[in-house]
Amino acid sequence: MKYLIIILLIFLPLKLTAPADMKIPVIKEGGQFDRYTLSWASVDYWLGFYEVKEKDIVKAQIRLETGNLQSRYCLECNNLTGMKKPRKRETTAIGRDKSMSVYSHFSESIRDYRIWQDKFYRGGDYYEFLVKQKYAQDKQYIEKLKKLNN
Numbered sequence: 001m002k003y004l005i006i007i008l009l010i011f012l013p014l015k016l017t018a019p020a021d022m023k024i025p026v027i028k029e030g031g032q033f034d035r036y037t038l039s040w041a042s043v044d045y046w047l048g049f050y051e052v053k054e055k056d057i058v059k060a061q062i063r064l065e066t067g068n069l070q071s072r073y074c075l076e077c078n079n080l081t082g083m084k085k086p087r088k089r090e091t092t093a094i095g096r097d098k099s100m101s102v103y104s105h106f107s108e109s110i111r112d113y114r115i116w117q118d119k120f121y122r123g124g125d126y127y128e129f130l131v132k133q134k135y136a137q138d139k140q141y142i143e144k145l146k147k148l149n150n
Contacts, residue, residue, distance in 0.1 A: 038069060038106050043080070046107045050114040054126040058113065060148035064141075078103040081113045082136070089119050 035045045043062060047055045058081070065082035066074035073079040077097050085096040092112040093101035103109045121129055127142050135141070 036105070036107075038074075040069070043069075043106075043110070046110040049107075050111050052110060052114050053117050053121060056149055057126050057130075057145060060145045061135075063148050064144055073097070073100050074106070077101070078106040078109055080106055080109040083109065083112055083116065086116075090115055 033041055033045070035042045035049075043059065044055075047058060052058050061082070062069075062080045065071070066080055069080075073082070077100060079101050083093070083101045084099045085091065085093050085101045091101065092103060092108040092115065094104050094108075095102040101109070101112065103112065120133060127145070130136070130145075131142060138144070
């Protein structure tokens with residue numbers, strides 16, 4: 001027990017921060033951008049931070065899956081991409097609500113999406129990839145994404 005307290009005293013004061021050279025965008029309307037508050041600017045930030053492939057298509061997915069960042073799963077479960085909790089692959093999900101993944105923060109949802117991409121995406125037409133992966137049950141999903149991407 002004594003060693004646990006010593007370890008806690010050593011590591012608790014550490015502040016985990018992003019690297020100093022990391023660029024943080026500024027919102028044009030004024031004020032400093034906050035990457036931890038849910039907004040389209042912060043979604044863009046985390047998509048770039050995690051180097052998500054096909055960012056424009058993924059952003060359209062987020063828009064569609066969350067109802068423009070307004071759905072219950074988005075606001076209560078921090079799930080931006082409609083990801084279901086995986087059974088076998090690595091995940092950042094901390095739980096599930098029905099079959100949907102629950103995340104500690106919306107950025108973890110984006111990180112999990114990148115883990116999913118790394119596991120399954122090998123390049124090529126991303127829309128075809130989403131169809132082959134059976135990403136959505138909606139048969140019009142790809143057409144909706146394409147409309148949002150125009």
